[in-house]
Amino acid sequence: MSERGISSAVIRRLPRYYRYLGELLENNVVRISSKELSIRMKVTASQIRQDLNNFGGFGQQGYGYNVEYLFEEIGKILGLNTIQNMIIIGAGNLGQALANYDFDRIGFRVIGIFDANPRLEGLAVHGIEIKMVDELEEFIKTHEIHVATLTVPKKNARTIASQLEEWGICAIWNFAPTDLHVSDDVCVKNVHLDESLMTLSYNFRNRGKEKYSYHSYMDD
Amino acid sequence: MSERGISSAVIRRLPRYYRYLGELLENNVVRISSKELSIRMKVTASQIRQDLNNFGGFGQQGYGYNVEYLFEEIGKILGLNTIQNMIIIGAGNLGQALANYDFDRIGFRVIGIFDANPRLEGLAVHGIEIKMVDELEEFIKTHEIHVATLTVPKKNARTIASQLEEWGICAIWNFAPTDLHVSDDVCVKNVHLDESLMTLSYNFRNRGKEKYSYHSYMDD
DNA sequence: TAGATTGTTAATCGATTAACAATC
DNA sequence: TAGATTGTTAATCGATTAACAATC
Known part of the structure; x- marks a missing residue:
């Protein structure tokens, strides 16, 4: 009750982890490290580990994460395990x-x-x-x-x-x-x-004007 | 070319400003201060002024902002003025x-x-x-x-x-x-x-568990 | 055991809020 | 002019990234 809730930035990323893990599962990948997942998802491995550790330790040192287990656990966090x-x-x-x-x-x-x-x-x-x-x-x-x-x-x-x-x-x-x-x-x-369409409009009309990429994998 | 682009957090808020200004315009409101707008939109007046000043000074000291002018200018920034x-x-x-x-x-x-x-x-x-x-x-x-x-x-x-x-x-x-x-x-x-539905699922299943409100007017 | 990789603490970075001088 | 409110700088807060000891 007295502790701070988990930030919405973290919650917003969970579905994307869930999606990537689901695809790994379909491809019969059994385990994955935060490093390997970070490369596929184009985020930092630090962020993945920080995000997941808000909910508990799902990995194992020296091994990484079991894909099926992590997929199921994130599903539970999001409430997808019940109808x-x-x-x-x-x-x-x-x-x-x-x-x-x-x-x-x-x-x-x-x-x-x-x-x-x-x-x-x-x-x-x-x-x-x-x-x-x-x-x-x-x-x-x-x-x-x-x-x-x-x-x-x-x-x-x-x-x-x-x-x-x-x-x-x-x-x-x-x-x-x-x-x-x-x-x-x-x-x-x-x-x-x-x-949503307006922000796309802004981005493509202003592409190339800024130093860094405007292409984000989050819905911003 | 060498300057940093405007952050996506700012861009994401522009359509909401645009919407509120459009509604004020419909209600024939001629001018509005950042303070008054901040109350309606449930954000800080500081944020409104900071956001707008990324694109130029649209207001006038002691007066506030002209609703129609600001509405048009944000529309232009978002590229809504051309088909x-x-x-x-x-x-x-x-x-x-x-x-x-x-x-x-x-x-x-x-x-x-x-x-x-x-x-x-x-x-x-x-x-x-x-x-x-x-x-x-x-x-x-x-x-x-x-x-x-x-x-x-x-x-x-x-x-x-x-x-x-x-x-x-x-x-x-x-x-x-x-x-x-x-x-x-x-x-x-x-x-x-x-x-989007997954994050809603998380939020309503975990409502009340955290100290602060999970109700946000942004799409997070 | 040695190598790999986590969980977690510390450092950095960026975004938000507060404060206030400028000025209408 | 006096009051109001901006534009902008400074302070705070939170989120991201880096580093590393713990440990499988």
């Missing part, structure tokens, strides 16, 4: 695309899709019939929902987010181009696609 | 959703959509007919393309990225869940949706 239920609110193009996305692979299962447009009612997306938003409260109260994905228009996003909070949702994956005003007890992860 | 052409490679759910997204608003125009599946050929998305990938090289060489959006399966992403580089594309917006191996002259901005 988590997700609902999608907003069944427009993006909402439907996400419903069709293969999130099972990382333990997430879409169990409900909602929209306000009556013309979409009952339409099946990825085998799930679209429900109307007025059924949302009942649905949330009768199901265990871990994450609510918000793919509604900007003008509706804040109102819905507040309702979600009221109904007990504590994690929102927000694709609406706005900041949500919810209490600190609710986790919000924003995916602002237009802002 | 930029974009193509989308991969016309699956996500590719089609992005084709329908309103990027005009920030100056981006989708002028081509490509896929390898012959069953999609000629199908119109957002008024644009899907073309086959074997037409890609010719299309790129006869059009000015600023950004190529990659929404193809993981297994095809690297091959296509290398071809895009060869054909002269210098900015790739990558949605495939893999790192691309292109030269440093090509800007890559990754959007790894599964990894």
Whole structure:
């Protein structure tokens, strides 16, 4: 309770470690040193060891890390070892695309899709019939929902987010181009696609102007 | 040439400033101080002033910043004041959703959509007919393309990225869940949706364990 | 054992925040 | 002018990298 949480810089890197380890596993690589992994991932070996040691000692001196074990452990840290239920609110193009996305692979299962447009009612997306938003409260109260994905228009996003909070949702994956005003007890992860494109725009228009590479493997 | 580029931490914050200023503009707010903006955006006034002064002095002592002027200037820094052409490679759910997204608003125009599946050929998305990938090289060489959006399966992403580089594309917006191996002259901005969801998963499963809030307005 | 590589402490680097003189 | 607020320098904080003793 009194100790400082792990910095978001570290958390953001975990999925990338997980991805690289998954690929090593597919290629039947049994063990790997922080040095070897650092070369593949284009980061420092120090950073890898520091990052991992936030969560415990997963390696062995003189040997390195067992790929399968480390992969599993990072999966557990990220909560990918249990099935988590997700609902999608907003069944427009993006909402439907996400419903069709293969999130099972990382333990997430879409169990409900909602929209306000009556013309979409009952339409099946990825085998799930679209429900109307007025059924949302009942649905949330009768199901265990871990994450609510918000793919509604900007003008509706804040109102819905507040309702979600009221109904007990504590994690929102927000694709609406706005900041949500919810209490600190609710986790919000924003995916602002237009802002992502803007930073790409800046970078390629200013490439070559700076001394160092602008090419980063992180999503910045 | 010899000076250090502006840090990516600063660049990442610009779109959010742009968004807040746009909203102030809509509400007919004429001027704003860094202090007032800092309260709305939940950042420090120091950070706002430091960030902006990387690009020049946009404010006036004793007055603050003119909202419209600052909005326009940040737009120019991000390159939103000119129309930029974009193509989308991969016309699956996500590719089609992005084709329908309103990027005009920030100056981006989708002028081509490509896929390898012959069953999609000629199908119109957002008024644009899907073309086959074997037409890609010719299309790129006869059009000015600023950004190529990659929404193809993981297994095809690297091959296509290398071809895009060869054909002269210098900015790739990558949605495939893999790192691309292109030269440093090509800007890559990754959007790894599964990894975004993983960090949300970590955060809400570990909420309350740390001293400070995990709720951030940045996409971390 | 000798070599390799971790876990961890110390040093460096960069980013954020505070402070304040300049000035509108 | 007096008050407000910037632009900018200095101080702090945190994150990254380097170094190395511990140990497999």
